[in-house]
Amino acid sequence: DERVLRNIVNAFDELREYAEHGMIAYPYSTRECVSVVKHLQKYPQDTVSMALANVLAFDSHDEQAKKYITETFNRFHLPLDISVLHSTSRKVVNQLKWNDKKLNMWVEYNKGREASSPKHGKEDPDNKPHVGGNTWAGGTGGADTAGLGGKGGPYRLDKGHPVHQISDQEKANISKEAAEAARKMGQEELQKRLKEIEMNTRQAEEYEGYLVNVRQEIDQLRMIIEALKSKGKERNWMRNRTSGDLDDTRLVDALAGDKNVYKIRAESETSHWRSNNKDKKFLHFLVDVSGSMYRFNSYDQRLERMLEIAVIIMESL
Template sequence: DTAGMGGKGGPYRLDLQDGHDVMQISDEDKADISAEALAAAREMGREALLRRLAEIGMSEYDSAVYESFLRPVEQEVGQLRVILEGIEARAHEREWLKLQPHGELDDARLVDGAAGERLIYRRRGEKPPDPGAPQTKPKRLRFVLDISGSMYRFNSADRRLDRCCQMAVMIMEALEGFEHKYSWSLVGHSGDGPAVPLVDYARPPADRAQRLKVVQEMWAHAQFCPSGDSTLEAAEFAVAEVARQEADDYFVFLLSDANLQRYRIRPEELGQILTSDARVNAFVFFIAGGKEAARLAQALPFGRGIVVDDTAKLPGAFKEVFAAASSKT
């Protein structure tokens, strides 16, 4: 058993820059690997990941590397910042609504009632904020990016992991300075779990050096994580977690490379999860996958699944969906 592209039972994926062909063994071959070999491979992969993360933690900021991710999305960063700045408060405040036809008698309207006026009651209700009203609570955003092994494995074919990292950079750059309006977190999902921590709500990256480390951790995880899929669990956890604290509004954006059929995941299950909490605006972006991605998106509730055939368009597609979703809420 060896590491590398197509290495049966191997603990991780070799560097794609070394010229390895992309290969994927069949489910039958995967099932033929002993439990002992799989456990040993998982442990070797975990140790390799920890070593790589330690190297990232000690490395110095490389501006050229960061610029390679930022440069393709600089225009989208500027456009997204305009959108983020312009989004208005949504949360409805509970207050006394006056001039009601029923409810509790309004003492200030007793004379009007004696004169025959019918709208002399008041009741507690939710009043939408006035246009331009300041937000009293931040909006909560949860970004769930695919950093599974297939993202690394097929990056040489369509640059899907590159685009995913560019999207992460776009998000981090665009949200800088908006901490008063947006509370956000960024996690990954893979065969290693549904919520690999990358950016915590309370600790957004303070500068580009910290943002580069986030991207480097995404790459490292995709290379060394065990195979598998946590898309359903990632969506379910994100929808529940984002609404855990009171906020002005709630958003979940999940990225998947649409390899769901291989893991026998039904789109109906995913759709139920995305719409399980009416307060949460949850969306999934399918990259790659071809007809499979289109089939999945069509089976989801309208507007909840977005297919991005060209991964180069992923950052722009996210920007457009976020702008549209924010204007509807």
């Protein structure tokens, strides 16, 4: 279908512009576009979403990038089923199937342990996985201690182990006294943490308010920084070569007879210098905290904007 092919080309062209502006990390090019078309030609029974999933998996872990990608293909009448891509959301993972078996991010676990008194739990110096108990901090599927997948604990604590998740019915099987005690201890630990970082509850809520407003900008800056780190470790395309892969940006020159229209993957002088330079880089940010920032904030929100910029910097670096 010529219309579908044209839409695929236009969609990938827009994704490339997103990469150039730092909105997504991976610079999608003609190669990925051709790969999708070849897939559809070889497997006509597959949907466009299935073909796209093969080349879009790079950004599937990034929710913000996945949003841009999905909106782009939908705009070009190429419905992209997000569930085809990797997702950590509980609802989507439950719906994914492979070889007629459900894929789960956790293991269902029911031991029937009663929740009584919340506590942090003991710290395991060997960080071994603990399941279904009420002794160790960071365990899963248990009761009372800080961990994941259990019930009655004062707060969540992830030690990096597979999560054994009790059922919702078992999670709800807890006395009001135990639930209230866990909630109270969680609030107490929150206050301790705020005191450690010299922040009170009102300041924490105010900070969260600024954070919500700039989450998208934070994601974009993080992707830009990660892309710069990747460029320092990976090889780059060396253009204007007489052999290698055809450079899709120089097709007109190739038709005109130019021989230097190929590119190869190699380590450039710039990336070599960057990867071997061990000197630390220090960034200094100067912000205006004069009285005029507060005095004239009602006119142009200058103080609000400066605070949002400060949050973007602190959360991104």
